[in-house]
Amino acid sequence: VGNPMDGLKARMEQLLNQEAYSSLEKESEKAMETYPLQPFFQYAYGYALFKNNQNAKAIEILESGLDFILDDVMLLNRMYQVLSELYTAKGDLKKAADYKNKINSKS
Secondary structure, three states: OOOHHHHHHHHHHHHHHHOOHHHHHHHHHHHHHHOOOOHHHHHHHHHHHHHOOOHHHHHHHHHHHHOOOOOOHHHHHHHHHHHHHHHHHHOOHHHHHHHHHHOOOOO
16 A cells, blocks of 8 residues: 555645645645654645745744755755745745755755
């Protein structure tokens, strides 16, 4: 049957690719309730919030999600990228640059 979490991740990647941000927001929020320590779901939720113009909440979710990433450089870079965009939108260019500079070019 496989891991139910893998199915959820695949579904969220699909929603990300389809730019279905309202559905992504709902599904990733539910996934976070079930798997609160999964950084991918925090990324998906934060990204959906960002795309749905809920920037303050998106920053909060994404920054807390950073604490749960152990060895997924690609996911870390994705989070840094979105945080950089969020802080740029907010007008905090120093913090935006800080996150931009953290992106690891070896991913």
